[in-house]
Amino acid sequence: MKAAILAVGSELLATDRLDTNSLRLTAVLQRFGVELIAKSVIGDDEAAIARELNRRLEEVELVIVSGGLGPTADDVTRAATAQALGRGLRLEESLVDHMRQLFAGFGRTMPEVNRRQAEVIDGATVLHNPAGTAPGQRLEAGGATIFLLPGVPRELDVLVAEHLEPWRLERCGDQHGYERGVLKVACLPESVVEERIAPAYALFGRENISVLASPGDIKIYFGAAGTADERRERLATMRAELARLAGAAVYTDREDGTLEQVVVEQMLAHGKTVATAESCTGGLVAERISSVAGCSPMFKGGVVAYSYELKTLLLDVPAEMLTQHGAVSETVVNAMASEARRRYDADFSIAISGIAGPGGGLPEKPVGTVHLTLAGPGDDDIDHRCVRFPGDRERVRRMTSQLALEMLRRRLAGLPAA
Amino acid sequence: MKAAILAVGSELLATDRLDTNSLRLTAVLQRFGVELIAKSVIGDDEAAIARELNRRLEEVELVIVSGGLGPTADDVTRAATAQALGRGLRLEESLVDHMRQLFAGFGRTMPEVNRRQAEVIDGATVLHNPAGTAPGQRLEAGGATIFLLPGVPRELDVLVAEHLEPWRLERCGDQHGYERGVLKVACLPESVVEERIAPAYALFGRENISVLASPGDIKIYFGAAGTADERRERLATMRAELARLAGAAVYTDREDGTLEQVVVEQMLAHGKTVATAESCTGGLVAERISSVAGCSPMFKGGVVAYSYELKTLLLDVPAEMLTQHGAVSETVVNAMASEARRRYDADFSIAISGIAGPGGGLPEKPVGTVHLTLAGPGDDDIDHRCVRFPGDRERVRRMTSQLALEMLRRRLAGLPAA
Secondary structure, X not given: XXXXXXXXXXXXXXXXXXXXXXXXXXXXXXXXXXXXXXXEEEOOOHHHHHHHHHHHHHHOOEEEEEOOXXXXXXXXXXXXXXXXXXXXXXXXXXXXXXXXXXXXXXXXXXXXXXXXXXXXXOOOEEEOOOOOOOOEEEEEEOOEEEEEEOOOHHHHHHHHHHHHHHHHHHHHOOOOEEEEEEEEEEOOOHHHHHHHHXXXXXXXXXXXXXXXXXXXXXXXXXXXXXXXXXXXXXXXXXXXXXHHHHHHHEEEOOOOOOHHHXXXXXXXXXXOOEEEXXXXXXXXXXXXXXXXXXXXXXXXXXXXXXXXXXXXXXXXXXXXXXXXXXXXXXXXXXXXXXXXXXXXXXXXXXXXXXXXXXXXXXXXXXXXXXXXXXXXXXXOOEEEEEEEOOOOHHHHHHHHHHHHXXXXXXXXXXXXXX | OEEEEEEEOHHHHOOOOOOOHHHHHHHHHHHOOOEEEEEEEEOOOHHHHHHHHHHHHHHOOEEEEEOOOOOOOOOOXXXXXXXXXXXXXXXXXXXXXXXXXXXXXXXXXXXXXXHHHHEEEOOOEEEOOOOOOOOEEEEEEOOEEEEEEXXXXXXXXXXXXXXXXXXXXXXXXXXXEEEEEEEEEEOOOHHHXXXXXXXXXXXXXXXHEEEEEEOOEEEXXXXXXXXXXXXXHHHHHHHHHHHHHHHHHEEEOOOOOOHHHHHHHHHHHHOOOEEEXXXXXXXXXHHHHHOOOOOOOOEEEEEEOOOXXXXXXXHOOOHHHHHHHOOOOHHHHHXXXXXXXXXXXXXEEEEEEEOOOOOOOOOOOOOOEEEEEEEOOOOOOEEEEEEEOOOOHHHHHHHHHHHHHHHHHHHHHOOOOO
């Protein structure tokens, strides 16, 4: 089965909005083995929507239209679809009653304009919308199926789950589904990940594995087709093999899992605590750790020792040491880590000092040079690293925080250093 | 003039990628007064691209195609366009030579596959690409113009600036342009901003003003049409009137301006310094300040006093005070602010303690309750605020950091409190 997505709304043709609904719809289509061949965005123009819909109906068996089902004059998806199919629109009084009740539930009277939302195209099945006033509609036309869904993401999701998915299951069963899994990897270059997992391409098919890279973080996506059982089994095999190939760098196989979350969970499981001592990252590591709900038992807190004075005051780094070695040095960052761990009474400490740029670079310490030290859990455990990250200030800071968390994760898990 | 955008690439039909190039192209079209009526995404399928292109040519006078100009077998935009127009493709040897030189410049030999990129459609004008190997092409067909541009954003931008914009200017002059300005507002509810600027709707036209809200931050966009001079004058009038209506809450009129940047610039101009003392925001305020390049002279640093112990250790908050009032209290946050300012020798300090959730809420201090204090520049200057933010942990932390920065901005500018 082939499908097209048509998003309706002039606001989606402006400079600041994209049709993100199409991503959610694409994921559902993939899961059911439906091939998406085109996406388009059309403004609130009845004739233009009708024309686009008719063109897509020449190409595919399923068209999903989102948006334009609201109550105002520029919500023309219902009228446009009726026009495209040469059908009539009738007012469904039971829907009006239902909307009146919804408004009454909020202690409000339904505005008269909302009656438009009860207009149903001849031959359409009304798709009840428990999350809002705009019902969806499903139509059969010349061998193809059209779904009209609301543009509000929350309402779209509900209608997809309650109407689109069951329809597809009933019609085609579960044989043709496609499902994805993910493995996330920190602090490895994309090319290294590609090289490591290359043997899996031959095993599982190049088209079923893709790598998505962002600074210091890489997602390996893998997919499998078949029935629900076949998919589950295949995905488990792929996950295990890819994890084996990618090695210790894999920190999670959860779609919504973050490195900071994994670190916090590990620390809580081990009953350990950490303190941070940051210079160039300016609190980014602390911010990431504390973004995880429930981190209190493992996170003591930290210091952002941006100036020389504060490095001395908060971390007891001797002024002579700073002038002799410079703040961005192994000696200073080790001193910061040791003192943070001791003074703030934590099992581990992370200390960072670097040149995030764009200014401040030196011939021997160019922009992007960063010293990191992980101290603990023993007094003599000092893991120092000096790296040079490419890119702008934001990227250098991001990659530094990523490496700091990854060093801690590996230490906790007893893995070789990153 | 009406236009359509066509993005080519199967990867843009996956679940994790959107055609963001269209936003940049839309901004350019707007500036030149060109109306965008449709955007679509088509996979790497020669026949499908040709069909889509021909359909759009029935509707508009300008079609911008991005992507599919690379050297590999799935880069079929050139062939698809030739097919759509019924024209031939010829290999332009001078382009091959040019690419060979580019590769030689990197010390590499040009792979043979790259020859494809030198294929030019009959009648096309080659658009030199100084940023990559894929040249663009411009074609006239039946009264319409087609631009083929590379999909790599950096290369697209260069070709837009060097070829699309001059073409449009030469053809239509500057009479029909549309340009936008922005005003950014912190820490006001969207409804309040809407209410304040409502008189401007009647003055300048409802359709020329739009409000875009994110947590604690609102953008007021306004636009004007006409020649470059008319636009400039009109935008200046709108900017002044909207700024007057929105009041002191406006912190910048720069498209790329951020609140943290404005605060850092103000502090540098005043020669003042700040230190931070954060609990529930976990370093977010420090992170935002230090994200601004060149902040060193104004940012002393700060502490993330997440635990009770660290509040005592780093900020001298007496243990009795913590147990008596709780960490989330006016007394404690004032003590944190005063001590941070004194101990870290800064002109100002910002102290924050709150319940970001989802756990930790109490009947008298529900989730979202936050105490903030801005201390300085005088020893007795203490500006305390207790607020309750709706939403999840991320939103509460974000809005808190926004209010902290806004309090500092207003104090520095001598404005009434937020």
